[in-house]
Amino acid sequence: MTTTPAANPPRQLTREHFALLIGGLFTTAVGQSFIFAILPPLGRDVGFNEMQINAMISTSAMIFSLSTPWWGGFSDRVGRKPVLVFGLAAYAVGNFIFALVLSAGMSGVLVGMPLFAIALLARCTQAITMSASNPAAAAYTADFSSPKERTKAMARLGTASSLGMIFGPIIAGALAGLGLLFPLFVATGLAALAALIVAIRLPTDRNPHREHRAHRKLKLTDSRLSMYLLCSFGAFVGFSGIQQTLAFRLQDMFALSGAETAQYTGVAMMTTAFFTLLMQLTVTQRFQGPPVILIRIGLALMAVGALLISIAGGYALIVVALGIVGAGLGLATPSLAAAASLAVEPEEQGATAGLVTACPAAGFVVGPVFFGWLYTLDPTVSAAGAGLMLAIVAATGWLGLKRPAQSVS
Secondary structure (H helix, E strand, C coil), rough: CEEEEEEEECCCCHHHHHHHHHHHHHHHHHHHHHHHHHHHHHHHHHCCHHHHHHHHHHHHHHHHHHHHHHHHHHHHHHHHHHHHHHHHHHHHHHHHHHHHHHHHHHCCCHHHHHHHHHHHHHHHHHHHHHHHHHHHHHHHHHCCHHHHHHHHHHHHHHHHHHHHHHHHHHHHHHHCCCCHHHHHHHHHHHHHHHHHHHHHCCCCCCCCCCCCCCCCCCCCCCCCHHHHHHHHHHHHHHHHHHHHHHHHHHHHHHHCCHHHHHHHHHHHHHHHHHHHHHHCCCCCCCCCCHHHHHHHHHEEEEEEEHHHHHHCCCCHHHHHHHHHHHHHHHHHHHHHHHHHCCCCCCHHHHHHHHHHHHHHHHHHHHHHHHHHHHHHCCHHHHHHHHHHHHHHHHHHHHCCCCCCCCCCC
């Protein structure tokens, strides 16, 4: 193949570069939203109980969280693009295997504990490899965006997740009518296509700082990052607790079938993602001040929305409250990533991106198991506990985060 000018590393990210990065991450975000929407009813159909379903989500999230920092550091050494492409391809393969295992469960070839153990193994293996994509994309973005543009760049990259959460539930709800497994096979094809396009079209990165790296391993306790990581982790503990019990709550509250549950859950999740995207497009990408301001406001909105969910007695209020939570996510998440990126040296961008990416996944380790357990005791207590968790995180953000010495302006 003849090398084209597009193979050279960019000095600054263009619209095409952003489109490639966003498109690649969009496919995995769509696939994950499929999982969140269909796994609760699908898991029940193959005989899993609520704790097993939540444990599957949490365990794979734990593996993802532990693997992501390593991939981020690895991208500091070998480059961002090969790690990104590997993660996308691995997601496609892993998703296909996971769908085949669940298909065996629906046909009765695998049942009971053997089915659960194999499905869990497949999901965790997928998590190890797919965790390469996000930190590589974030570090690629940081490498080729100026400090002044960092918050905007991270917000633009964050639209991949938001778009996936918006369109994923819509697609999952539509495809669920063809069978609860069908969305997983569609997600496999999308990720494989994205891996191929990114491999061909995304410019190869040659990080100018690589020759001078000391390869010092960043720690969670690094004083430059610890508060950002703590707030991100706590926010996603509360958010994941809400998200992962939502399908159960809707199904039990309104006596829905499996397909109806996927559709109702999909609309609610789409609302969250829509307001996340709206904030990213209208506020975060245009904000010129220190990212800590948006972090504080975003965490406060998440707490308000979560507390409204805990008292909601009807579907409409649940959807409105999830919109408020989504608006908070749209402000806080990219701002936390930008603030962390600005707090470290250029040669630490990959490792930092890995730690920042690991925090939401770590939140999904704790949140589904703890709040899923609370749900088995009382659905209202579970929702109220998530609201209280986010209120504590919001208070921590307002009191504990200081404006950094560096400025994005």
